[in-house]
Amino acid sequence: MPRILHVSQPVDGGVARVVTELAAAQAAAGMDVHVACPAEGPLPRALGAAGRGVRGHPWAASRSPGPGLRTEVAELHRVIDAVRPTLVHAHSAKAGLAARLALRGRVPTVFQPHAWSFEAVGGSTALLARFWERRAARWTDRVVCVSEAEWITGRRAGIPGSYVVVPNGVDVDRFSPGAARQARDRLLPTAFARAPLVVCVGRLCRQKGQDVLLRAWTSVAARVPGARLVLVGDGPDAGRLRAGAEASVTFAGAARETADWYRAADVVVLPSRWEGMALAPLEAMACGRPVVVTDVNGARESLPSAGRAHGLVPPEDPAALARALVALLRDAELRDALGRRGRRHVLDHHDARRTADAIDVVYRELLGAAPTKYRECTTT
Structure with a gap:
């Protein structure tokens, strides 16, 4: 042995x-x-x-x-x-x-x-x-x-x-599809029950690009009434990011269990500057959620090739990131299709x-x- x-x-x-x-x-x-x-x-x-x-x-x-x-x-x-x-x-x-x-x-x-x-x-x-x-x-x-x-x-x-x-x-039994409403009830105030919700799970640091996401969020919030963004994680940039965030952004802190955060989301985003291969997009897709990631090494490979047109944006580009998020938040049918495709991709490859x-x-x-x-x- x-x-x-x-x-x-x-x-x-x-x-x-x-x-x-x-x-x-x-x-x-x-x-x-x-x-x-x-x-x-x-x-x-x-x-x-x-x-x-x-x-x-x-x-x-x-x-x-x-x-x-x-x-x-x-x-x-x-x-x-x-x-x-x-x-x-x-x-x-x-x-x-x-x-x-x-x-x-x-x-x-x-x-x-x-x-x-x-x-x-x-x-x-x-x-x-x-x-x-x-x-x-x-x-x-x-x-x-x-x-x-x-x-x-x-x-x-x-x-x-x-x-x-x-x-x-990823553990495809632990990260599996579930009801968004119940997940939101467990994690968020009642007022968020029907809000268009974007979730970002990752260490709050330069690599993960949450600063780019917050710059993009200004446009998303203006174009999608009531939209909310939740950042799940902690890290060295937490204080700086909080200081510049809008009221529609929630900092949830580190979470031992993230599956319900993915299930609660309409869209999961990770705007990284570099990656080996991030787990968050894989976990989100395993939960049947559409994801948006940046076109950097290790991130693009996490997406099924058929879904990259909707889920891949240039790095360091808040405008492109905002456009992708708005498009998905406005199209429930597309979100569902991408979520099913992502789940199958993870089962087959990850x-x-x-x-x-x-x-x-x-x-x-x-x-x-x-x-x-x-x-x-x-x-x-």
Whole structure:
């Protein structure tokens, strides 16, 4: 039985959800699964939930590289020595940095960027990040990309190695269609029961582009009487975004369960500046809701090709974003059609069990172990 150690920092957002679902699926399939991550945040809380069968190991680490890196690497080295894994799977740039420095090729190592770090920065910092990824390739047995665009970006940046594309998946039983009215009754004031409602789920930060959405919202609110926008999430930009928001915008804060927010929405939007492959659009489509995303790497691939004309807008373009939202808010029949199409797309291509099977193939190739068969999706 393989002993897998996942290493993750961050402990929130989409990365945390991917690690949680993957680790739980692997544990349910009989693997000996461990996760090293900081002790505070949604990820360790989720892993501590009853019945998951995943053993957590506190690892004190900041989100970004800094002067404490040497100590963080040494502490992770101690965790690795205690767990004695047969394979290490590092998630996102910081965990990938620390894990590969601690391991230096001692055991098979999988690195999953969840969007390359050099896409989030510029200048000398981006050059340094590219240099590190090229050097770290010698300690990386497999790079797992969540989209074709992420794979292309890595190759164009000159990062060598063995790549595989495994698209993100979501729990299609947990994220499933439901009655919008009941969801709104649970989450929102009665006055919102019939309001045209747009929901954005994501960390409040520059990457997710909520500032662009708020600029677009002025036009949407003027053209769709009574329309409401709800931002679900928290993050470093929360204060600045709140300060410039209109009265028709609600900040709901972080939510452990987001399925009802998707069900309550008429349209779900995520105007990202960059992505690996965001979970929010996939979760929304699994709930049968139409989505609008920006035409950036990792986001366009989340949409079914037949729905991109209605759901894809240029990045950093509030006017185009407003037009797309207004068009969908005014056309209930189109929303329903896109929602059905999106649900089918997720069932066919982004079921989390498919993702777990694909990752199992990667592990099997590296370890020579027999494949694990995950439960097939029976949802229709």
